[in-house]
Amino acid sequence: MNITVLGAGAWGTALAVQASALHATRLWSRDPAHAAALQSSRRNDRYLPDIALPASLRIDADFDAAVAHAKGGVVVIATPMAGLEPMLRRLPADLGAPVLWLCKGFQDETALLGHEIARNAAPHLHVGVLSGPSFAIEVARGQPTALVAASVDDRVRAAAVAAFHAANLRVYTSEDPVGVEVGGAVKNVLAIATGLADGMALGLNARAALVTRGLAEMTRLGVALGADSATFMGLSGLGDLVLTTTGDLSRNRSVGLALANGRALADILATLGHVAEGVRSAPMVLRRAEAAGVEMPIVAAVVQVLDGRLAPKRALGQLMRREARSEAL
Numbered sequence: 143m144n145i146t147v148l149g150a151g152a153w154g155t156a157l158a159v160q161a162s163a164l165h166a167t168r169l170w171s172r173d174p175a176h177a178a179a180l181q182s183s184r185r186n187d188r189y190l191p192d193i194a195l196p197a198s199l200r201i202d203a204d205f206d207a208a209v210a211h212a213k214g215g216v217v218v219i220a221t222p223m224a225g226l227e228p229m230l231r232r233l234p235a236d237l238g239a240p241v242l243w244l245c246k247g248f249q250d251e252t253a254l255l256g257h258e259i260a261r262n263a264a265p266h267l268h269v270g271v272l273s274g275p276s277f278a279i280e281v282a283r284g285q286p287t288a289l290v291a292a293s294v295d296d297r298v299r300a301a302a303v304a305a306f307h308a309a310n311l312r313v314y315t316s317e318d319p320v321g322v323e324v325g326g327a328v329k330n331v332l333a334i335a336t337g338l339a340d341g342m343a344l345g346l347n348a349r350a351a352l353v354t355r356g357l358a359e360m361t362r363l364g365v366a367l368g369a370d371s372a373t374f375m376g377l378s379g380l381g382d383l384v385l386t387t388t389g390d391l392s393r394n395r396s397v398g399l400a401l402a403n404g405r406a407l408a409d410i411l412a413t414l415g416h417v418a419e420g421v422r423s424a425p426m427v428l429r430r431a432e433a434a435g436v437e438m439p440i441v442a443a444v445v446q447v448l449d450g451r452l453a454p455k456r457a458l459g460q461l462m463r464r465e466a467r468s469e470a471l
Contacts, residue, residue, distance in 0.1 A: 144168075144215035145305055146208045148229055150176060150201075152189040152416065153244050154220025156282035160311055162199040165215070169201050170208040177203035189416070193282040205232070212239045216305045218272070222417045223247040226256055230264040240298040242272045242291065246326030247419040248426035255323040255367075270298040271319055272306070273326045274377040275385035277392075281311065288312040290377045292322035314377060321373030324364035328441070329383040330394045330420030331427055332356035335444050336387040337398020338454045352440065353387050358469075359438040363427070366434040394420035401447060402454050424448055439464060 143165045147158040150171035158169040171177040180186055181201040184194055195201075202208040209217065216239055219229045223245040233241065241264075243256050254262075260269045270293025281287050291302030291313055299315040307313040316322055335356065339348045360383070361374040373379055386392045397418050400410045411421065424445045431438045443461055446452035452460070 143305055144212050145218065146170060146212035146215070147218045147220050148205075148208065149220030149225070149244075150180060150186065150189075151220060151222075152186075152278035153276075153281075154218070155186045155190050155193070155195075156278040157218060157220065157244070157306070158199055159193060159196060159282050160284070160308065161306060162196045164308060165305065166211070167199055168208050168211050169199060170205060171201065171203055172205075174203040177201050190279060190282050193279070209233060209237070213237065215239050216301050217241045219243040219245070221245060223249055223256075223419060223422070227259050227263050230260055230267065230269075233264060233267060235266050237267060240268045240270065240293075240295070240301040242270050242298070242302055244272055245419070246273060246323070246330060247423040248327050248430065250422055250426065253426040253429045255320070255327065257319045257323060268295050268298050269293065270295065270302065271322055271326070272302055272313075273322050273382065274314075275381040277385070277389065279391065284310045286310050286312075288314065288377055288381070290314045290316050290322055292316040292319040292378070294319065316373060316376070316378075318370045318373045320367055321364050321369030321371075322378040324367060324369055325360060325374055325376075325379040325382060327419075327423050328356075328360040328363065328427055329379075329386050330418070331424045331441050331444050332360070332383060332420075333386040333392050333394035334398040334401075334418075334420045334424070334448070335440050337392075337395035337400075338402045338444075338447065338457070339398075340395070341399040341402025342454055342458070344458070349387070353383060356387070356440050357383055359436075359440055362436045363431050363434065363438060366436045367430070393418040397421060407448060407450070420444075421448060 145161045145165045145167045147154045148170045161167045274289035276287050303313045336352050428445050443457040
């Protein structure tokens, strides 16, 4: 099977490294200089400096050639959410290969999820999302990881399994892209919340409460948007939420930690070196929730902190002063 990964960031590089052990794989970088550096050094010093790129992995700066390689195989879009629509529109109508994206979040301005973007931008393509609890560096190292490929198209799900399921990378399937994408988007916002709590040294009880009530918020929004509630107890829901809210490699949790220590958001993002999708997605999550009539107090508090309208300690107080209610609500 021929596989092309569009985007040579950390996650795209990590997945390409894994895929190249089984399939003819090309990794495309939009920056020719970056592609040349990857090809010559066989390392991605910008994103995964400790990982040697296999000799079998071809690096490409020619978009058309990279996409043509994947005909009959699989194309993976490994850009941030902001790059998903431009990539989908750039793919040829006669591609003849399933398309999977790795990005997690809601699109800026429109608050659309990936499958909604694809429906508008490229209705002719067979598409799906590959998500789940996964830090790029651990995938690149070959450490055990489980992902979920979600699509309403059984050909896309089957192609994802054929492309990436291996001894150290399990790929489960789901017919619920809505739930998988909501989980992947909302967990980033909740990771900022737990980072704030950890940065204020509120303790493990507070972290557990945030994760649990955050999962309830995520599920409410997903169900309102048409997802199956059971999806949120799976890899892209509870699994990714636990990883991102507790793992030291989480960029979004790092943002919360830094905010709790008094750093300005602009300074945090300038020095982070990677995209923290939770910062961009938070107001879009809240927008979709309000439109759907779904209450998400944790997300709302995170948005106010990110906007500078609420200090972290006041956000905590605001959440703690909410009236008592049934846990089922």
